[in-house]
Amino acid sequence: MNTKLRIRRPDDWHLHLRDREMLAAVAPWSAGLGRAIIMPNLVPPVVTGAEAAAYRDRILAALPENVTLRPLMTLYLTEATDPADVLAAHAQGIIAAVKLYPAGATTNSASGVRDFDRVRPVLEAMAGAGIPLCVHGEVTDPAVDIFDREAVFIDRVLEPIRRATPGLRVVMEHVTTADGVAYVRSGDNIGATITTHHLVINRNHILVGGIRPHYYCLPVAKRESHRLALVEAATSGDPRFFTGTDSAPHPDRAKESACGCAGCFTAPNWLQICAHVFEQAGALDRLEGFTSLHGAAFYGLDPNPDHISLVRRDEPARWPERITAGGETVTVFDPGFPVHWHIEDDA
Ligand code: OTD
Ligand code: ZN
Ligand code: ZN
Numbered sequence: 001m002n003t004k005l006r007i008r009r010p011d012d013w014h015l016h017l018r019d020r021e022m023l024a025a026v027a028p029w030s031a032g033l034g035r036a037i038i039m040p041n042l043v044p045p046v047v048t049g050a051e052a053a054a055y056r057d058r059i060l061a062a063l064p065e066n067v068t069l070r071p072l073m074t075l076y077l078t079e080a081t082d083p084a085d086v087l088a089a090h091a092q093g094i095i096a097a098v099k100l101y102p103a104g105a106t107t108n109s110a111s112g113v114r115d116f117d118r119v120r121p122v123l124e125a126m127a128g129a130g131i132p133l134c135v136h137g138e139v140t141d142p143a144v145d146i147f148d149r150e151a152v153f154i155d156r157v158l159e160p161i162r163r164a165t166p167g168l169r170v171v172m173e174h175v176t177t178a179d180g181v182a183y184v185r186s187g188d189n190i191g192a193t194i195t196t197h198h199l200v201i202n203r204n205h206i207l208v209g210g211i212r213p214h215y216y217c218l219p220v221a222k223r224e225s226h227r228l229a230l231v232e233a234a235t236s237g238d239p240r241f242f243t244g245t246d247s248a249p250h251p252d253r254a255k256e257s258a259c260g261c262a263g264c265f266t267a268p269n270w271l272q273i274c275a276h277v278f279e280q281a282g283a284l285d286r287l288e289g290f291t292s293l294h295g296a297a298f299y300g301l302d303p304n305p306d307h308i309s310l311v312r313r314d315e316p317a318r319w320p321e322r323i324t325a326g327g328e329t330v331t332v333f334d335p336g337f338p339v340h341w342h343i344e345d346d347a
Pocket of ligand 3 (some may be wrong): 014016039246250
């Protein structure tokens with residue numbers, strides 16, 4: 001059995017770094033990545049190229065010296081987004097992608113899109129310039145069951161957008177269903193991120209034996225058959241599927257509440273857990289594709305030039321149960337099993 005696996009330095013194609021004290025607390029946990037696509041759902045959201053540049057500078061200022069992480073910024077698409085601003089921000093290298101949130105679909109998405117026809121000029125400009133659209137793929141129609149919202153989004157929103165905008169490159173973010181996996185496999189110009197937590201938990205983890213707020217995220221984890229479809233997709237070697245942790249820290253106070261908010265904080269341990277999942281699937285030889293090659297290729301970038309090693313040891317890997325951010329604590333995702341993979345930085 002492999003006990004040491006040397007892979008290209010991983011990237012994270014979907015990461016929430018937040019701002020202010022939370023940014024300062026969580027950024028060091030992602031400093032060893034190559035690149036990360038930084039989500040724009042701050043309050044208020046990152047909407048213009050100038051705001052993205054300013055946020056990038058705050059991230060760089062929050063990172064320790066000499067880190068490998070290079071933040072790739074995104075804009076939060078609104079019905080008022082100016083196509084010219086998107087094109088200019090991309091041409092100047094400020095942004096790598098634009099994020100589409102249906103209004104109200106997830107944390108801090110109130111400024112998202114209600115009428116998809118209103119963003120048509122932006123989407124056409126993006127297709128022309130080859131700028132990827134990252135999509136939170138859930139409908140917000142109250143009549144649609146929360147466990148069905150991804151599948152319904154594909155039919156009602158995503159397929160019509162893609163048909164109307166040939167050439168638009170789309171990332172279905174944090175895909176959580178067998179339907180999403182099948183849809184991504186069926187088309188061109190489409191890829192998908194898969195989170196570590198959706199590879200590990202199903203909806204029982206959230207609800208059986210008591211409500212477990214630290215497993216609650218959006219899109220909510222689905223039944224076991226969907227989790228198995230995600231593991232199959234991630235470990236299949238198909239380059240359309242790549243890592244996006246969706247590490248989304250919240251203060252424990254806000255999660256352990258009568259109305260707990262959504263998000264799992266996985267930045268400290270996602271890679272070790274991914275190695276465990278791939279080992280269990282007998283697919284360790286495909287881990288590097290998922291964590292370090294496929295996403296870069298989708299975004300038209302070279303793999304990182306340097307490497308890290310994952311080493312399997314008898315003693316389990318350790319990480320803090322929670323970290324502190326300002327005066328708050330933030331709980332680290334608990335996979336619920338021991339993980340024996342340790343990271344060694346070869347740089
Ligand atoms: N899901 N939480 C958050 C974002 C994501 O949909 C997402 O990308 C967040 O807290 O920003 C979550 O559960
Ligand atoms: Zn999302
Ligand atoms: Zn996210």
